[in-house]
Amino acid sequence: MKYLNFLLSFAVASILLFDSCKKDEEKWVAPEFTFHHNVNGSALQKSVMIYTNLAGNNYEVDELQYFISEITLKTASGQLIPITSDSAIHYVDLAIPSTLSWKPADQIPTTDYDSISFVFGINEAKNKTGLFVNPPQRDMFWPDMMGGGYHYMKMNGKWKATGDLIKAFNFHLGIGMGDMGMFYQNYFKVTLPLKFHTMANSNQIEITMNIEKWFEAPNLWDWNVIGGQIMQNQDAMHKACENGAHVFGIAFKGN
Amino acid sequence: MELQNTGLIKNIICNTLFVFALALLLLVSSCRHDEEREYNPTPYEIKVPQFFPTKMNIPFDNPLTLEGIELGRYLFYDGRLSGNTETEKMMSCGTCHLQSRSFECGIDHPKFTGGHPFGVTGILTPHLMLPMINLVWNESGYFWSGIISNDNPDASQRTLEDIVRMGVMAPHEMAGDTNKTKALIQSIPGYPELFEKTFGSRTVTFRNISRAVAQFVRTLISSDSKFDKYMRGEQQLSAQELNGYVLFMTEDGADCFHCHGGSGNPLFTTNLFYNNGKDTEFNDSRDRFSVTGDPQDHGAYKATTLRNIELTGPYMHDGRFKTLEEVIDFYSEGIIWSPYVHPLMHHAYDGGIQLTPSEKADLIAFIKTLRDETFLTNPAFGSPGKLPDGADAIK
Numbered sequence: 295m296k297y298l299n300f301l302l303s304f305a306v307a308s309i310l311l312f313d314s315c316k317k318d319e320e321k322w323v324a325p326e327f328t329f330h331h332n333v334n335g336s337a338l339q340k341s342v343m344i345y346t347n348l349a350g351n352n353y354e355v356d357e358l359q360y361f362i363s364e365i366t367l368k369t370a371s372g373q374l375i376p377i378t379s380d381s382a383i384h385y386v387d388l389a390i391p392s393t394l395s396w397k398p399a400d401q402i403p404t405t406d407y408d409s410i411s412f413v414f415g416i417n418e419a420k421n422k423t424g425l426f427v428n429p430p431q432r433d434m435f436w437p438d439m440m441g442g443g444y445h446y447m448k449m450n451g452k453w454k455a456t457g458d459l460i461k462a463f464n465f466h467l468g469i470g471m472g473d474m475g476m477f478y479q480n481y482f483k484v485t486l487p488l489k490f491h492t493m494a495n496s497n498q499i500e501i502t503m504n505i506e507k508w509f510e511a512p513n514l515w516d517w518n519v520i521g522g523q524i525m526q527n528q529d530a531m532h533k534a535c536e537n538g539a540h541v542f543g544i545a546f547k548g549n
Numbered sequence: 550m551e552l553q554n555t556g557l558i559k560n561i562i563c564n565t566l567f568v569f570a571l572a573l574l575l576l577v578s579s580c581r582h583d584e585e586r587e588y589n590p591t592p593y594e595i596k597v598p599q600f601f602p603t604k605m606n607i608p609f610d611n612p613l614t615l616e617g618i619e620l621g622r623y624l625f626y627d628g629r630l631s632g633n634t635e636t637e638k639m640m641s642c643g644t645c646h647l648q649s650r651s652f653e654c655g656i657d658h659p660k661f662t663g664g665h666p667f668g669v670t671g672i673l674t675p676h677l678m679l680p681m682i683n684l685v686w687n688e689s690g691y692f693w694s695g696i697i698s699n700d701n702p703d704a705s706q707r708t709l710e711d712i713v714r715m716g717v718m719a720p721h722e723m724a725g726d727t728n729k730t731k732a733l734i735q736s737i738p739g740y741p742e743l744f745e746k747t748f749g750s751r752t753v754t755f756r757n758i759s760r761a762v763a764q765f766v767r768t769l770i771s772s773d774s775k776f777d778k779y780m781r782g783e784q785q786l787s788a789q790e791l792n793g794y795v796l797f798m799t800e801d802g803a804d805c806f807h808c809h810g811g812s813g814n815p816l817f818t819t820n821l822f823y824n825n826g827k828d829t830e831f832n833d834s835r836d837r838f839s840v841t842g843d844p845q846d847h848g849a850y851k852a853t854t855l856r857n858i859e860l861t862g863p864y865m866h867d868g869r870f871k872t873l874e875e876v877i878d879f880y881s882e883g884i885i886w887s888p889y890v891h892p893l894m895h896h897a898y899d900g901g902i903q904l905t906p907s908e909k910a911d912l913i914a915f916i917k918t919l920r921d922e923t924f925l926t927n928p929a930f931g932s933p934g935k936l937p938d939g940a941d942a943i944k
Contacts, residue, residue: 341844341845356845356891356892357892427602427603428602428604429602429688429689429819429820432602432814433810433819433821435806435812435814436813437798437799437812438798438812439795439798439799440798444813450891450893452892460886460888460898461895462892462893462894462895462897462898463892463895464807464893523801523895526799526800526801
């Protein structure tokens, strides 16, 4: 009888333990971030000069590469949940489909969320030359003499300039160089409201870049005035980054 | 009685089967021992130079070993790799890929006039050569178009190993036959022993020939130029070289770094593909477009490494420029606009970067700091002099 009681107790304990483990598992889920690119709502078509910005420049985008980092989710109760895997930095490249989604190793708690924030580019503490030695991230390096580290973004394309000349633009953002050897950190933080409750199977957070918004407000972007290359034009990079605050949208898809 | 007999028969059958199985096992084991003797090649680990990539392009089925590299070096410099023993028909990798010319043939080659090599039958190669430098870090495909890559639907055209086979068979190279080559190498005293030490079998296979040569090529690393020493704080650049470096690394200067690397990319190439504005008509069946089918890749070719570039003329895929000065003149004033010019060639609409003569001289002075004498004279990369059977290696 004693033996039976022992077995029974063991079975009950096991069930309780298993149940508790199961509940623990359900408290944490894996997020996935996907990256999308459009021009005023229509999916970006690469290398076709079909877009016109607010300043009236016809343009096309041939290449787009950028870093998103320090993604942080904020719960309804105000708790901040940072995504820390891969040094908290993700590289996006239109030419490399695998970079258009990111499943970090992080798990996030099952709860209600209110907003998401991230850094466009890489913050000053991390943005040092040598951080990436392997391609493709390595090829984003920013010359040391111009502040070092990495391009936050390279958007390469062409626009129809005055006189119908086709010119190339290199909308490159990174550390800015001012007078007297001053360097300016141009990375910026984006915070977007996003109310969702984590789901059991998938938790996909879509981050969308509307290309056109880089060129609209608060600074109207006219390549005929600003020129196609801005790496050594801190004023232009600053204006671009101000516009960058309005570039991103976000959505949650889970099941 | 009948049951007893049945048991006895069963026992006999079981014992017979057991003995038969044991014999079979011993036989198989003995055969394996004959064909694949135990071997313990010595692993070779590439010491990654400071600032260089840590991710290397080494296939899992062909790890580097000291024995493999030694064997590969012999084969690289053995004209019998072509399958021929007649002097005029003998050819190997080392026939065209000269260490002193950064493993290109060089514009001053006594046989390949103007630096354009041809094969044993006299057919010119479709394109000029690319240098064999730091290929262990090339993840973007080989050749000017990058066609030899893991993305190639033809599984026999993906790796450095495949290029060895293609080199033996190509009409514009060795115009050979892998079976003939294999048989010839097998017959040369010394090679079977080296194959056994490297791959565990005295039987020469073409796969193992390719694997050995590829191992050797992956060790050809350049990381000791004057610029490398500058980056390591061991040597200073001259004022002119520094001026050139600033031009190289700035968008408002010559803007070379976006395609050719620099302090953040010491390979001095992204290994990617660009139309750099040489032409307006594109009908080369071996450009990047031929691989991707993307119209933007018309007339695009791999950006070559600039390491030792002063030694690797003529320049561009078709060798149209004979000197570095001609190349710099082209980027300064000779770029031709077409819809396919890569947007990083942002000065294309006004013909180039418009350098002054002194800026051109500064830029060339900097580019020459990428010459790596250690690489060019490293005895481990050079001809072994004598081959395993005592025959002369290609010098």
